[in-house]
Amino acid sequence: MMEQKLYELHSQMCRVFTSPKRLEILNLLRDKELSVGELEKLVKFRQANLSQHLSILREKGIVKTRRDGTTIYYSLVDTKIxxxxxxMREMLLERLAQTEKLSRDIRKIKRA
Amino acid sequence: MMEQKLYELHSQMCRVFTSPKRLEILNLLRDKELSVGELEKLVKFRQANLSQHLSILREKGIVKTRRDGTTIYYSLVDTKIxxxxxxMREMLLERLAQTEKLSRDIRKIKRA
DNA sequence: TTCAAATATTAGCATATATGAATATTCCTG
DNA sequence: CAGGAATATTCATATATGCTAATATTTGAA
Structure with missing residues (x-):
């Protein structure tokens, strides 16, 4: 079915979000464009590795670039990102809250 | 930073969506619970493989189960899924439309 | 045209993930 | 409690991914 192709593409796109480093980059680019150099200062990993991740984000069409001299600015293509x-983060935080609650309850039971 | 831990967990959660098969399963479970057997009929892959994917979805806390006899029903934990x-699919479809448009434009240019 | 700054790419290795086949577990029924 | 149906797990292997280190490319300016 055609549907299978969509699941395939959909999963490809989601791969972009499976790296903490890429999530950090995307979060930094959320509301402004940043150059590679600016990103490099904000982030804890090496320039080459940063470039690799930016390259992946570019390939997948998640970010776009603008050149000014030797400087390259990155920004999001789509604010839906x-x-x-x-x-995702909401789900995550809810889950963490649940877990917190759970461990509080367990402590309560143990004390009782 | 604490933030890094969140990116890590966030990326872990997103891994769940990087398999077309899991996306298909999640889409089937979107608004109703289904047993493994029912899922098996709706899907084109083997039972063992289906169970493997369900197991991953369970581990990540994306789906929950209910047992009735030997039958196990799966459903989503959170409708935010x-x-x-x-x-994601909207972004995907927009992108496909863009690509379509692009290739139409290219054909148009070639004809001119 | 040469140099340095900014960014990108490649290669090699280590780790993670997906799959099929085989096997195990759980639960109901007779 | 033996057998069968429903579901889960394990193992081996193939493929994909991420990282570091080294190197390349592009561009502006002297």
């Missing part, structure tokens, strides 16, 4: 990011 | 799914 931010929404997707937020929904 | 559906929203996340939709946002």
């Amino acid at each position: 931010g929404k997707a990011f937020d929904i | 559906g929203k996340a799914f939709d946002i």
Whole structure:
């Protein structure tokens, strides 16, 4: 079915979000464009590795670039990325809250 | 920073969506619970492989199970999953439309 | 045209992931 | 409690991914 192709493409796109480093980059680019150099200062990993991740984000069409001299600025192609990011993080935080609650309950039971 | 831990967990959660098969399963479970057997009929891959993917979804806390006799029913833990799914697919479809448009434009230029 | 700054790419290795085949577990029924 | 149906797990292997280190490319300016 055609549907299978969509699942395939969909999963390809989601691969972009499976790296903490790429998530950090995307979060930094959320509302402004940044040059590679600016990103490099904000982030804890090496320039080459940063470039590799930016390259992946480019290939997948998640970010776009603008050149000014030797400086290259990166920005998001689609602000929906931010929404997707937020929904995931909400789910994550809810889950963490649950886990917290769970471990509090367990402590309560143990004391009883 | 604490933030790094969140990116790590966030990326872990996103890994769940990097398999077309898991996306298909999640889409089937979107609004109803289904047993493994029912899923097996709706899907084109083997039972063992289906179980493997369900196991991954369970581990990550994306789906929950209910047992009735030997039958096990699966359902989504959080309906936000559906929203996340939709946002991704919207982005995907927009991109495909763009690409379509692009290739139409190219054909137009070639004809001119 | 040469140099340095900014960014990108490649190669090699280590780790993670997906799959099929085989096997195990759980639970109901007779 | 033996057998069968439903589901899960394990193992081996193939493929993909991420990282570092080294190197390349592009561009502006002297």
